[in-house]
Amino acid sequence: MSRAERHRLTSLHDVELATLAASGDRQAFGELVRRHGSAVRALLRRIGATATEADDLAQDAFISAFESIAEFRGEGTFASWVKKIAARAHARRYQRDKRLRMRIEAAEPEDVGHSADPSGRMDLDEALKSLAEAERLCVSLCYGAGLSHTEAAEALNLPLGTVKSHVKRGLDKLKTRLAPDGDTLEGRRGSG
Amino acid sequence: MAVAELEVERALERMFARATELPDADAFVNRVQRRLDRGWAARRILIGGAGVVGGVIGASQLIMSNLFSRAEAASSESARVLTSSVRQIAPQADWLFNGPAGIEAIWLAAGLAVVAMGLVLTRIIEEI
Numbered sequence: 001m002s003r004a005e006r007h008r009l010t011s012l013h014d015v016e017l018a019t020l021a022a023s024g025d026r027q028a029f030g031e032l033v034r035r036h037g038s039a040v041r042a043l044l045r046r047i048g049a050t051a052t053e054a055d056d057l058a059q060d061a062f063i064s065a066f067e068s069i070a071e072f073r074g075e076g077t078f079a080s081w082v083k084k085i086a087a088r089a090h091a092r093r094y095q096r097d098k099r100l101r102m103r104i105e106a107a108e109p110e111d112v113g114h115s116a117d118p119s120g121r122m123d124l125d126e127a128l129k130s131l132a133e134a135e136r137l138c139v140s141l142c143y144g145a146g147l148s149h150t151e152a153a154e155a156l157n158l159p160l161g162t163v164k165s166h167v168k169r170g171l172d173k174l175k176t177r178l179a180p181d182g183d184t185l186e187g188r189r190g191s192g
Numbered sequence: 193m194a195v196a197e198l199e200v201e202r203a204l205e206r207m208f209a210r211a212t213e214l215p216d217a218d219a220f221v222n223r224v225q226r227r228l229d230r231g232w233a234a235r236r237i238l239i240g241g242a243g244v245v246g247g248v249i250g251a252s253q254l255i256m257s258n259l260f261s262r263a264e265a266a267s268s269e270s271a272r273v274l275t276s277s278v279r280q281i282a283p284q285a286d287w288l289f290n291g292p293a294g295i296e297a298i299w300l301a302a303g304l305a306v307v308a309m310g311l312v313l314t315r316i317i318e319e320i
Contacts, residue, residue, distance in 0.1 A: 034218075037214075037220045055223075
């Protein structure tokens with residue numbers, strides 16, 4: 001790809017790139033992958049995938065997005081659309097492995113034994129690791145991938161009430177453990 | 193839901209949305225593009241292969257059914273009927289049949305039309 005072509009693509013909005021991709025322009029789609037690839041991979045890692053699994057799932061999600069790009073109408077952001085595809089794919093993989101159900105049934109909330117910060121507060125990645133796996137998964141699907149509780153329940157094939165409980169417990173733990181940019185969610189909550 | 197609770201949720205969404213670029217971001221893009229290119233190439237090969245197989249089957253059927261000799265006979269008969277019909281309807285169209293190429297020109301045009309339709313069909317399949 002020439003420098004001028006690259007420059008032209010980088011100057012376009014996501015929706016314009018998606019329109020080009022819908023007409024078969026793979027370079028335009030490549031620009032979308034360049035812009036949002038890291039965010040999708042980071043989300044998958046936060047949900048609980050290993051780095052390798054996250055890369056595989058993110059690749060599958062982008063390929064799947066390219067194949068169904070005509071369905072993207074620009075109503076939400078392209079990133080959130082791909083994140084939802086990736087998160088659902090992760091949930092399906094978990095279900096297929098039957099690991100999730102076993103772990104949820106056996107899940108005992110883990111206590112935080114360490115912290116990256118001497119004050120006892122940590123960043124999002126560390127805080128998520130301190131949650132039980134089901135809590136981490138449900139919180140990440142709802143707040144990271146933007147799925148509703150109902151959508152998350154469907155993706156995980158779990159009762160809605162179970163998902164809500166996991167989210168609630170996960171949120172309660174995160175509130176006390178997160179320290180975003182030196183601030184805490186409790187602090188934000190207080191100021192809100 | 194309390195306003196404070198919503199604030200907490202929004203803060204969490206913002207934190208999730210904040211993701212730094214991973215060091216191997218370019219390599220990831222290349223991997224996705226390679227997979228897209230492979231898929232594209234595979235689709236072209238599949239379409240081309242299907243076209244070749246279809247052509248071979250079609251050609252063999254034509255040869256097996258002795259179509260050409262029958263078409264030749266039918267062609268002579270239809271050309272005669274066509275000529276007389278057109279002469280009845282439009283006597284001034286004589287130039288078409290009495291020209292240097294005559295009836296062959298019509299068959300040539302029909303053949304070109306079939307080829308053009310084939311190209312259009314191929315293009316449509318590629319688009320799909």
